[in-house]
Amino acid sequence: MEPAQAMIKTKLPKGFTSNSVNCGVRKYRPDLGIISSEVDMVVAGVFTKNEGRAAPVKYCQSILPSDRIRHIITNSGQANSATGNRGIEDNLELVQHTASTYGCLPEQVVISSTGVIGVPLEMKKLKRGINELHDRKSKSANSFALAIMTTDLIPKSVYKDIELSEGKVRLTGVCKGSGMIHPNMATMLGYVFTDITLTPESAQRYVRDIADKSFNMISVDGETSTNDSFFLAANGQSGLTLNDPEDERIFLEAFEEISIFMAKSIAADGEGATKLIEVQLKGHNDLERAREAARGITNSPLIKTAIHGEDPNWGRIYSRLGQFGVPEEMMNRLNLSIQGVPIVKSGQPIPLDYYKMKTRFTEDVIKIELDFCSGDIQTVAWGCDLSKKYIDINTEYN
Amino acid sequence: MEPAQAMIKTKLPKGFTSNSVNCGVRKYRPDLGIISSEVDMVVAGVFTKNEGRAAPVKYCQSILPSDRIRHIITNSGQANSATGNRGIEDNLELVQHTASTYGCLPEQVVISSTGVIGVPLEMKKLKRGINELHDRKSKSANSFALAIMTTDLIPKSVYKDIELSEGKVRLTGVCKGSGMIHPNMATMLGYVFTDITLTPESAQRYVRDIADKSFNMISVDGETSTNDSFFLAANGQSGLTLNDPEDERIFLEAFEEISIFMAKSIAADGEGATKLIEVQLKGHNDLERAREAARGITNSPLIKTAIHGEDPNWGRIYSRLGQFGVPEEMMNRLNLSIQGVPIVKSGQPIPLDYYKMKTRFTEDVIKIELDFCSGDIQTVAWGCDLSKKYIDINTEYN
Numbered sequence: 001m002e003p004a005q006a007m008i009k010t011k012l013p014k015g016f017t018s019n020s021v022n023c024g025v026r027k028y029r030p031d032l033g034i035i036s037s038e039v040d041m042v043v044a045g046v047f048t049k050n051e052g053r054a055a056p057v058k059y060c061q062s063i064l065p066s067d068r069i070r071h072i073i074t075n076s077g078q079a080n081s082a083t084g085n086r087g088i089e090d091n092l093e094l095v096q097h098t099a100s101t102y103g104c105l106p107e108q109v110v111i112s113s114t115g116v117i118g119v120p121l122e123m124k125k126l127k128r129g130i131n132e133l134h135d136r137k138s139k140s141a142n143s144f145a146l147a148i149m150t151t152d153l154i155p156k157s158v159y160k161d162i163e164l165s166e167g168k169v170r171l172t173g174v175c176k177g178s179g180m181i182h183p184n185m186a187t188m189l190g191y192v193f194t195d196i197t198l199t200p201e202s203a204q205r206y207v208r209d210i211a212d213k214s215f216n217m218i219s220v221d222g223e224t225s226t227n228d229s230f231f232l233a234a235n236g237q238s239g240l241t242l243n244d245p246e247d248e249r250i251f252l253e254a255f256e257e258i259s260i261f262m263a264k265s266i267a268a269d270g271e272g273a274t275k276l277i278e279v280q281l282k283g284h285n286d287l288e289r290a291r292e293a294a295r296g297i298t299n300s301p302l303i304k305t306a307i308h309g310e311d312p313n314w315g316r317i318y319s320r321l322g323q324f325g326v327p328e329e330m331m332n333r334l335n336l337s338i339q340g341v342p343i344v345k346s347g348q349p350i351p352l353d354y355y356k357m358k359t360r361f362t363e364d365v366i367k368i369e370l371d372f373c374s375g376d377i378q379t380v381a382w383g384c385d386l387s388k389k390y391i392d393i394n395t396e397y398n
Numbered sequence: 399m400e401p402a403q404a405m406i407k408t409k410l411p412k413g414f415t416s417n418s419v420n421c422g423v424r425k426y427r428p429d430l431g432i433i434s435s436e437v438d439m440v441v442a443g444v445f446t447k448n449e450g451r452a453a454p455v456k457y458c459q460s461i462l463p464s465d466r467i468r469h470i471i472t473n474s475g476q477a478n479s480a481t482g483n484r485g486i487e488d489n490l491e492l493v494q495h496t497a498s499t500y501g502c503l504p505e506q507v508v509i510s511s512t513g514v515i516g517v518p519l520e521m522k523k524l525k526r527g528i529n530e531l532h533d534r535k536s537k538s539a540n541s542f543a544l545a546i547m548t549t550d551l552i553p554k555s556v557y558k559d560i561e562l563s564e565g566k567v568r569l570t571g572v573c574k575g576s577g578m579i580h581p582n583m584a585t586m587l588g589y590v591f592t593d594i595t596l597t598p599e600s601a602q603r604y605v606r607d608i609a610d611k612s613f614n615m616i617s618v619d620g621e622t623s624t625n626d627s628f629f630l631a632a633n634g635q636s637g638l639t640l641n642d643p644e645d646e647r648i649f650l651e652a653f654e655e656i657s658i659f660m661a662k663s664i665a666a667d668g669e670g671a672t673k674l675i676e677v678q679l680k681g682h683n684d685l686e687r688a689r690e691a692a693r694g695i696t697n698s699p700l701i702k703t704a705i706h707g708e709d710p711n712w713g714r715i716y717s718r719l720g721q722f723g724v725p726e727e728m729m730n731r732l733n734l735s736i737q738g739v740p741i742v743k744s745g746q747p748i749p750l751d752y753y754k755m756k757t758r759f760t761e762d763v764i765k766i767e768l769d770f771c772s773g774d775i776q777t778v779a780w781g782c783d784l785s786k787k788y789i790d791i792n793t794e795y796n
Contacts, residue, residue, distance in 0.1 A: 052720025084746035117713025309793025315515025318480040322450025348482035395707025
């Protein structure tokens with residue numbers, strides 16, 4: 001797996017091309033991108049559970065899963081959310097304009113948007129941008145990754161080649177964070193492109209399962225955006241299928257690995273973040289509540305500020321567990337370790353060398369391990385610390 | 399109603415005395431306080447729903463409601479939470495020491511604690527402090543209000559005299575915030591003392607009802623403490639009862655007024671707060687979900703930072719409603735006003751003069767009005783903005 005570095009191209013699978021332009025909504029950087037397939041592709045997606053779904057989300061939900069998609073277009077800077085009926089019309093107009101520019105049907109175009117909520121799309125600029133996009137093509141995902149960024153500091157893309165029984169397949173992932181991130185899904189946009197052959201039904205099942213283990217387990221600020229979307233796109237251009245169960249296992253393992261890698265990269269690049277927080281929870285007896293407990297920690301402002309201050313204030317972790325997902329009898333069995341150092345054993349605090357512990361908090365990744373000794377359920381959640389920079393970004397962003 | 403000012407004494411009702419000392423847990427300021435009644439009093443309480451309840455909370459829940467309480471003792475600086483079996487024993491020892499010092503039974507002593515979680519109580523200092531407390535008495539609540547503060551900037555106490563059909567009654571409230579505030583209950587400690595006569599059953603009913611409209615509707619940071627407690631203490635020394643329904647109405651109105659006043663004062667004095675946020679919600683059809691929606695706004699980090707930045711970024715309010723408590727069909731009927739200026743009408747955004755709106759955000763209280771035009775349910779929630787000071791306080795506090 002090759003994480004994106006400034007000088008490393010994130011290669012797309014066979015039959016995919018991509019590009020981006022600055023259409024003028026944002027000042028300089030690319031703000032409109034497209035990924036296209038030479039042939040019809042299967043696309044499935046999972047979307048925000050926010051009841052105020054943005055226009056592009058409603059549109060995607062109405063056409064996906066589908067086995068005849070050609071283009072996925074994405075604009076950044078304006079979310080086309082809380083834009084009322086006009087937003088629905090604008091969204092459709094963009095889809096139609098893309099279809100006529102690229103010579104396909106509107107229902108072959110998938111669209112996603114991210115940015116400020118409550119302002120109408122700047123249609124003239126976007127339409128001009130689509131015309132401009134049409135004349136350029138690239139075989140890497142890098143410029144698309146750049147175009148979908150909002151407050152992200154790092155463009156996020158990754159690819160992995162896997163060996164199946166009858167040949168090679170590639171998976172390429174692209175995503176963006178970095179505020180309003182508490183997916184259920186966050187605006188988190190995520191895309192995985194592959195040249196395997198999938199049916200719409202299997203693509204839909206895969207994308208839902210993997211979302212629950214990756215993007216749905218991260219939190220930057222506990223805010224669920226109106227635009228969260230995670231897509232799996234498969235164009236079959238490798239000529240291979242997943243009919244062999246062992247091939248399916250290998251593919252899903254790679255899909256999960258790439259998705260967790262992207263999810264962690266969003267958490268680590270959360271607005272103002274300086275540290276990645278990883279919560280490894282086991283010994284619970286209920287998956288939903290276990291996830292709630294793990295995510296309760298990653299979205300606790302008091303824990304996030306303590307970690308930012310490199311202060312091993314573990315009492316805040318204890319309190320947060322009691323607020324979310326952990327009944328009292330389990331609290332009494334809790335084993336808690338931070339950075340590998342045992343802090344609580346069977347619900348009882350272990351005397352702690354505060355200053356020794358404090359030095360462990362200077363590390364870039366803070367790992368919190370929880371064992372409730374009450375069942376077989378385990379889960380992992382990721383988040384980031386809360387710094388003054390988050391306040392800066394969000395008092396000024398618009 | 400007389401809010402506490404530096405130079406105004408917060409008078410206690412008949413038959414109550416109070417005092418506080420610095421016992422040495424904190425550096426200078428009072429950290430141990432007591433309020434006593436000359437005669438047995440009725441005390442009822444509501445407590446945190448955090449599953450990791452602190453030792454004093456477990457103890458109070460085991461003895462309340464009761465009609466024979468004499469003393470309410472409170473220490474600040476150490477929460478006696480996540481302290482395991484030792485915490486339970488320490489708590490009991492403090493109760494017993496108070497009882498023997500004051501010449502009553504242990505079950506006549508109520509106790510609450512607030513401060514750092516996960517450190518054992520400094521018992522020697524506390525016991526010496528209790529001895530010292532015994533030799534002093536005051537008829538005002540001011541020094542008790544000072545003793546229970548943690549990161550509060552302002553001691554919070556208030557009293558109100560009401561005229562019932564057969565005479566006068568006084569209600570005196572004392573409380574503290576100011577982080578880990580998202581009661582269900584927050585460490586939020588609240589006390590209302592009165593000289594009316596109540597039964598344990600009516601006191602319990604009153605305190606639960608009023609908590610739901612006051613302390614349970616504030617949020618500073620979405621954290622539910624392990625120590626939240628709200629007590630109603632009635633010693634009957636006015637010689638009056640609430641047998642007349644009109645008297646009961648007047649009493650409850652005053653109890654609610656005082657409790658909301660205290661709850662708002664906690665929100666306004668939240669850690670790092672510079673503005674009070676008030677969300678007035680109506681037209682919902684479900685009280686639980688309406689409260690969830692209103693509180694979803696007051697604990698949204700993105701809304702709190704926008705308000706801190708005096709930025710009328712209303713799209714964040716829209717998004718948050720869709721995340722918590724408001725189904726899509728209600729989102730489509732939403733009328734939203736901020737500072738009296740209509741922003742959304744029937745789910746559609748109204749063109750906004752951004753710079754004119756921005757000047758309204760410079761005010762100290764930001765009022766958000768929501769009408770879902772879907773029912774008769776209304777509710778109010780209070781919170782505060784999120785500033786860099788919150789980060790400062792919580793990266794350093796311990």
